Amino acid sequence: MNYDQMFQEALDGLHADGSYRYFADLERRAGRFPKAFHHGLGQEVTVWCSNDYLGMGQNKAVLDAMHAALDETGAGAGGTRNISGTNHYHVELEKELAALHGKEAALLFNSGYLSNWVTLGTIAGRLKECVVLSDALNHASMIEGIRHSRAEKQIFRHNDVEDLERRLQALPADVPKIIAFESVYSMDGDIAPIEAFCDLADRYGAMTYLDEVHAVGMYGEQGGGIAEKLGLSHRLTIIEGTLGKGFGVVGGYIAASAPLCDFVRSFGSGFIFSTALPPMIAAGALASVRYLRDNAAEREGQQHAVAHLRAALDAKSIPHVGNPSHIVPVMVGDAQLCRELSDALLRRFGHYIQPINYPTVPRGTERLRITPGPLHDDGMIDELVEALDTLWREYQLRRTNGL
């Protein structure tokens, strides 16, 4: 058996269809973000595709809390949550997250991916005859969690209230149901009809599971996400979030009722049997959540940067998807060109935007996904759009020439 050859053949398939992933070898330097040192190029570049949406990864309150907790508690948690790994910072952070979302309790996980996988896997797997109604564009972590549960799954059309209702109507009234969806969808930046889904959940006796990974920290008066912004947090059964994007650290969580969190804590294998997050991570995340509950400057700065970028793109007629969020997808529609544009932006102009190709998005919708934040100033944005404009004209020329 030549195992390496089997692996290589699978990888060759990815190369052949253009979906092989190349990593940019970056060195983030605290205090310089959104600049980072690109080891492949040997120079500093401006990063436009980071999910450290608000620059909290270098926020002073966060770094101070992490330095202090590292010196105070040491490097790791020392165990699973059950066996000596629960540190007071975990407990404080869970309380803070529950308060952020107006829920009784919260439960921490080592990533947002795990929080989706474990929570959906555990609840849908353990409630007898549970049916999960899952939005067609849900993230891989939800899809895998539902698959792992072995519960019946129905995929409803993306953000489609009527399709969801039709499916709910057809289900027996007495089986447990979960409607699983996201608030801000990460690739198109569109937002779910949360209120209408909650109305359906009430009408048909379903639970609601909302992934707010691309919204926490950024929306709502305290950074509680789109549900907070719309005054709907109390209507959702479970709000799930990450500590690795808007909050700039790492980790994931759910916020829900006390019995629900206790249920996942008690039955979720991926929660129980894994070493807890290092206390310094919990301390940093706690500082970040507290900071963003009290300060709106980062959110306002992000909204300003998004508006400035959209206006500058419009002025140059560069096509981007209109949506109500901070995610600005510039549509290219061709995998090869998307990669070329991204390479040229990097090599000729020092702007780093990872190309987003299939299978992350459907073929024909390849894009440059830009996430401007409060640390991208107007000058940086103007430079980026100038560079894009230069390349865009070259790109259109190439298209007209059929190249």
Ligand SMILES: Cc1ncc(COP(=O)(O)O)c(C=O)c1O
């Ligand atoms: C919608 C959504 N949910 C969950 C996750 C996973 O979160 P994390 O990166 O904290 O594992 C992601 C990650 O990109 C995501 O886009």
